[in-house]
Amino acid sequence: MTILILIIIVILTTIYEVPPLIREKRYKELILFSGLLFFGSTLVILEGLGVTVPNPFDALTSFFKPMNDLLKAIFG
């Protein structure tokens, strides 16, 4: 169901956004648009298939750990 809705959304946005970008030769926008849309749809499909997508917040927690410890030491 999620994947079906996703496919409809992807097709509609492509029809709506891509022709003006090609007409005006704005290839940088086109690359960014397709890259992000591809990335986003991959994530949605993975989620729809029940694959666990890694959580970016875990990475942030380990990156900011020294600062967290510092704040904890100051404020208790």
Next chain:
Amino acid sequence: MMNKSNISAHQLRLLVVFCYIGTAVLVIPGTVAGDAKQDAWISTLIGIFFGLVLIWSFTKLGDRMNNMTIVEYSVKTLGKWLGSFIAIMFSIFLFMNSATMIYILGNFISSEIMTSTPIEIIIFIFLVVIIFASRHGIETIARTSEILFYIIALIFIIFTVTLIKDIDFLNIQPILELGVKPISKSALFYSSGTSMTLVVFLMFYPASITTKERTLAKKNFFYGALIGGLILFTVIILCILILGPSATTRGSYPVFQLARKASIGPSIERFESMITVLWFVTVFYKTTLYFHSSLIGIAQTFKLKCYKPLTVPMGTILFILALIIYPNSIYASDWDSSTWVSVAITFCILIPLILLIVGKIRYIAENH
């Protein structure tokens, strides 16, 4: 490069109020009271004061930036590579922040109001509105705020007035029972959820304001934060005075419990859906501002002509991000009180401060 939009000083003030109280009004009282107990109102006052200092530094940075957003300014002062790196990180920070807000909203709706609707559906519907608003640009968002602000103000006033009769002053005694440390900790958390999030306005503050209202806008930036601070102060002190510090901490949404107590006479009662409206509107503005400015940030770093093609692709990523960032609400409250504070300090205090200092040094070096 991008079409210059015009927001009036008055609209800026309303947006600042929305951004200040959005999410915070429901989430902050419980957490602040969790550490400082009955002294939560003291930490709120400290937080409000600290917020005004922070906004003073934002306006200082705004004076330097004129006609540039913080993203363009960072590329200009820090050079192409480092500046672009900071700009991208800043945009990702804004984007990530909108994901947390969508999660908080989805979690609230699916756990308190529409308990049998899956969170995915709520997030999806909310996302459609945000993408729609973002495509119309900041000017339209700012103009709608003028209509909705009065509804919000009315709801808030009714809410406050009907609760006055339940106040019990025994609840805030004894003052300073736990000492200063918990108060400073809650004050830091309070600022990280309210005034620090106003960093998003550095994407609009000098650049999108009507030229002749720039000086007025600076004043209104402060007024907005002050109004927002007073609203939150009222909410927090009502929570403590009526529910008591321990009941405020126990539930996830103390304001929602408070609204259940409010009534006019014997017939009109249960105001919680009104509070939900208030919260919905403010969160909508906050999320839209964040999402919109993250798109503008990305578009400006890559020097695109228009940010609009990015709305739907970024929206799909936002959908997934909002679903996966917090696996459960314990993780959420844990993350919010530790890593979020560090992230907020890095992006809302350190980066603007670095830009301010480097900009000043460059200015002096170029003029002597």
